[in-house]
Amino acid sequence: MIETLIVLVKIVCALVWFLLITLYLTWAERKESALMQDRIGANRANFFGIRIIGLFQPFADAIKMAFKEDFTPSFSRKFLHDLAPFLSFFFTGVTIATIPFGDILKIGGKEIKLQVLDINVGLLFVLAMLSFTIYGVLLSGWASNNRWTLIGGLRGAAQLISYEVALGLSLIGLVMVFPSLDFSAIVDFQGELLFGWLPKWGIFLQPLGFLIFLFATMAESERVPFDLPEGESEIVGFFTEYGGMKWGMYMFTDFMKVLIISCLLTTLFFGGYQVPWLYADGFRFPWGGEWLLPHGIVVLFQVLMFNIKVFFFCWLQILLRWTYPRFRYDQLMDFGWKLLIPLSLINIVATAIIMSIL
């Protein structure tokens, strides 16, 4: 009974965290882009006259979209048209289950792992679920029965499949270094030290793998410079025929992807919840010196560190999105197939050679 309750609480916590942060990512994107472009950004939404720099804006947006007419064009294939946004939304949403937020929390003799689903193929699970989001893109383009959306859907499918390859290959090097597909095991490995002082994070062991993974995941998230399926000024995008909440779900999926990518980058390459030199009983610095901490504080530090890292990558992605122009279709394919995939193959070979020498 108590076990079920713990799982339920974990699911609710993870989901609330995921959705709330995603909601505020829309606000962060608006504010950060405004800052970059000498604007003020959304600041009108208020709650009984209280504005606090537009912090209520995401809720106002959500309410607006929820109460809009649920519109399906007469020429569309109704069932598929309705189904498509849910597919994208669902398959992106479930990926959060495997991300470890912190180490084991001990309360009243119980040991609780701060991770909803601790499966030994967590990495494959996330990649598989992200691949499934293709169906949302492809179906919306097809079911809208509009030539522009069809082009958008096909672009999206081609792009996701191409970058899926680079994404998978870039992680093989990492899996060779940390011999596991389990996220919590990968994070545990990253708690160790290199040369006695450097945290053994993925980025120090797999710098090239990190770069490939970063670009490939950014392409997966379909934002500028990789926003070809949307391409608002050329093909208007695969969700042209959507409105109201169904459009909102595509929008939301976009930001969910940003967040899940940040979580993956953090977990795989930046030590997840690991704080440098923090052990189960407190800090032990490489230059000597200790700072012992109670268990609760250590876990709090870990969760906080995880959040800080994730926010950093969210910020980075928004920054890149508002800096670059968009690729063209053939250039995008060239970038994926002719640059990222050969590089990731080189990365695998190099990793193998170095590992066999050491």
Next chain:
Amino acid sequence: MTRIQKEASKESLLINMGPSHPAMHGTIRIMLELEGEVVRNSEVEVGYLHRGFEKTCEHKTYFNLLPYTDRLNYVSPLINNLGYVMTMEKMLEMEAPERAQYIRVIMSEFSRVSDHLTALAAMTMECGAFTVFLYYIQAREEIWNFIEQTTGARMTTSYIRIGGVRADLHPDFKGLMDKAMKVTRRVLKDVKGLLDKNKIWMDRTRDVAVVNPEMAVNYGFTGPCLRASGVSYDVRKAHPYLVYDQLEFEVPLGDKGDNFDRYMVRMKEMEQSLRIIEQAVEKMPESSSRAGLMAKGIEPDEAIKASRSKKAEERVKLSPNLQGSEKDVRPDILVKGKKYTVPPKEDTYTNIEGLINHFNFFMSGHGIRPPKGDVYFSVEGGNGELGFYIVSDGTDHPYRLHLRAPCLHIVSALEEMIKGHYIADIIPTFGSTNMIGGELDR
């Protein structure tokens, strides 16, 4: 059935781009025959903004049709004013006072900068660089603030008049002007940093829609698009008008004639325009009645009241700009002579001669009546050679007026330019031609 429907092969996808498409300004339609993402064939349809400008002008007096020219190229209306007005001045064989000529140069160069800023802003935004778009628009905003201060309007200026300009520069014009120049220079520097060596931007624009010099000349390209192809033709250099022959500036050229060159030429031209403005401000003769700009004298209604019993002698107090006590500043900015200019308002309202002149100017059948004949004159507009051809039959309205709109010739080459390129290339190519509906469709 349109041409493209007849010619299309069965395997290809026919698709309509525009007129309601975010990149087509709502004023142009491109029918595409696609093979995958590649454009095999296309048909460009223009005319969605046709409003009969030329025919309307035949029914307006020479003075009254000036506001219609604002609506041609609505991002650089002052150059349109200038083109029409200079044609009329050629027909009437007169020349504006020197100060007015310098003011015209300053205003038309600022318009050119705002035109280029808008064109490049649209082009970059359509490639996905939204931040660059807003940077450009920020600079344009400052320029328009200055234009508003001088002309009283941001877009529909009607500022340059036959024989001169409508009003003198504002007494404190240097403040806003320096700010506009400073912001524009900063924006140009920022954008250079963001785009000039950006791999994505280079890949998107290099070798796309190449127009070689022969093709450019055959189609009748002018302006930045022609110069991007490497042909050095600038109306300001080839047939100098106003005081352009006394000012130093270069004509930047491209080498390939692709989208990147069209971007680069515009960027460099903006710098040259700012250089011209700086020189013009320095060389501009001082107004002979600086003091007159500051409003002194009696209130307008008192002057009108006084004029009922005897001829008013005291000066009327009006705001110094646009609605101002114009009489003092007029010698600097408008030609002398009752025939071609509206008499000053203080004369119209306070003495009988002024009133008669006013009626003589505005009554139909009177006003500006150029001699019989036809005349063509062109100025360098934002997009290229902007020419007016006017046929006069001796009455107070034109018998025929024709506009040589620069972007018509460029858009006519669009089909050839986008052939064999990707859908995504259509948009920046279209942006780099700087199609302006008002000017294209008239």
